[in-house]
Amino acid sequence: MKEKAFLHSFITFCLFILLLVPVTAHSQKKKKDKKDSTEISKDSTDSKKGKKYDDLVKKGTVKKGLFNIIQVKTDVYFEIQDSLFKREFLVVNKLSQVPFQLNDAGLNKGMNYENKVISFYKDTIAKKVWVKSYVPKVSSPKEDAITESVKNNFAESIIEVFDIETKNNDSTAVVIKVNKIFDGKQKSFNDVLSNIGLGGSVKSEHSYIEGLKSFPKNIVIKSQLTTSFSEGGQSLPITLGVTSNIILLDKTPMKPRFSDNRIGFFTEKHWYYTDTQQAVLEKELITRWRLEPKKEDEERYLKGELVQPKKPIVYYIDPSTPKQWRKYIIEGVHDWQVAFEKAGFKNAIIAKEPTEQDLDFDVDDVRYSVITYAASQKSNAMGPSVVDPRSGEIIESDIIWWHNVMTSLQSWMRIQTGPIDPKARGNVFSDEHMGEAIRFVSSHEVGHTFGLKHNMGSSFAYDVESLRSKEFTAKMGGTAPSIMDYARYNYVAQPEDNVTVITPKIGEYDKYAIEWGYRWYSPDENETTKLNALITKHQNDPIYFYGEQQANIIDPRSQSEDLGNDAVKASEYGLKNLKRVVDNIINWTYDKDQSYYETGKLYMGTIGQWNMYNFHVMNNIGGVYLNPTVHGDNKKSYVPVAASMQKRAADYLVKNVISMPKWLFFNDILDKTNPLKDSPIGPYEYTAYTLSRDIQYDVLYKLLSDDRLLRMTENELYQGNKTTEKVFTVNDLFLKIHQSVFAGTLQNKSLSIMERTTQKNYVDVLIVSINKLFEKTDVKKAIDIQETLQMPHLCSLDDAHMARNINNTSLKRVAEVTSDKKGELYKVLQLLKMKKSTGDQSTKNHYLDLIQRIEKALNNTTF
Incomplete structure (x- = not known):
């Protein structure tokens, strides 16, 4: 079993x-x-x-470069190498074509309207490519604990996402379709309408990608984008040509150079966090080109020899520039060579016309810095730059040169130099004479593209009398130590002085500023110490003074269009020359069988120049010299303008504004034409009576502005016991004006029309200052007249930062200024009541009118 x-x-x-x-x-x-x-x-x-990738390549065209660009009919693909993911790129958007409506509004080809730093991230799980952007203004040491917090509190933001369409054959790159970011469907890379102020959305059905280029370090995409704009109830189509550049930024940014408020450079703000600090450190990086010697030349450079930079700064002349002006624009650029030699570099800057060797030249390509010529009625020029915000490195610059800038140049030269220069008198200048003016503007604008800001205080370095010296002006080469000032032409020199050097040129400050910004230092040198030493060496010489541009003038040294260190004396010389201009306006503008259009324009320009002198002088009253100071320099940061200068300024205004100049407003020119100014609806005429009283009102309103009177009160309070010189007070100013405005009344005389007008203006200015019911209307009136008279300006690009903001206007209702103005009104009222029965009938009517106005204003005023 x-x-x-x-x-x-x-x-x-x-x-x-x-x-x-x-x-x-x-x-x-x-x-x-x-x-x-x-x-x-x-x-x-x-x-x-592989088949899909091969099909794309086979069906389309491929442009190899930073990203290979594959175009299949109207579809556009980027082939992005794995090595480029997480790298930083700069997107630079520019206008490349504009229609009439935008041209007329001052928007033109070449304008850079939007930049942003982006990075691409590959997501293999979701099979997408994410695009993120951030603001690169914060830094911290990698090893510090706070760095983790910096990363989390200043993180990137997702601005776009793309599906991965395919890979290349060896899987080292992915392909994405990018139409939506360039044809207007998405605003992530290019939000042109918001950035130029139109708003709204692009009509994608009327928009398309126009051109594609790819190069080793950048790609260029051109598009035609259409929107609609409502004007007068009518919807108008607007098509913009735009160019987007995507630039690969260096892995290691250029070493930054930190700004100093004693020298004027455009800046990029940056914040630094460290574990050891007790407060975040805020610094500003100056914007400048990466200019450095070749490796083999470093030793020679450090010994003081001039060497050629590793990479010079090159500017191309737009081929659309009229041929007769090209050489002058080029010369204006090359005039800066002497400044860069001061920094140790020879042949550092090159300006040239594109040649056949420049096969890829494109004015919209960010690899080329171009002086772009814009066919436009706008009378201006400006020099902006594309900057790497991580370091302040200037990557590319585009000077926008509007064709009509020559009208401004001609106006300046005729009015400011016509009395001393026969070449500057006719309706049309010779090419040589206009060419020299173009050269000056070229130098000024290219100075901005080196990173230099306006130095409005430069002209104050020269004594007014020295501007009448033929020898001095020839030696110094211009009207100020800096071409970055708005020190136009020499209006001080008189015919008998025989001064010939009357055009602004590169000056000593310009050379000094370029040396400070561009001198190269080896890693072994203490750069900060060297830069501070350079400033210290020059800090007591007024030739090297930097005066910031001001929105509202506090420091009268730093004004636009002024000359010399004494505004009263310079303006008095200017008036002598203006009288010569007025005497010759009809002769200088004579053109047989032509209208008096040129005569009227020159007449208006002359009035504008006279009014500019008024403000140059006025800004000394209540003025304060704002000195950029540091510990240890033993300088005062705030120095009130001397009382003697303020008194002289007030006397000038009494003589030339309160008593309106008959030679300017009531002369034989009025037999032929009124002053006129161009407007969108054609030449606009102003009668002499209307214009004169409007200008006088504007000057009085600004003379008695609250902030000016408050500065005078502050000076009286602070300086009263610190100086032997009597302080010029608010009451001193009112007394001087009162005695002039009411001189005829005090003498029991019958008043002329202009005397009555002056009294009305003065009373009305006081009323609007204490009665807010009228203030809104009359302030606008003051602004309008300034826009009418404004002399042409260059550089619509504002400086990144204006001068220091000083608050002395808070709680004005409880400040002395209100009492002073109200007290002056009471004083005027008492005088008028006492004199109301004197003079002729028109004078009596005038007094009764003013009495009623003042009583109503005082009775309606609440405090």
């Missing part, structure tokens, strides 16, 4: 084994078949991907 049982068990075991073997073999075969199937499937997928 045991044997049978054993045999049965053995047979059963054998059968099991026999059955097991084929099952296992079958299982293994199934596994093998499954594996083969998987491999076939994988090979099939890879084949499909």
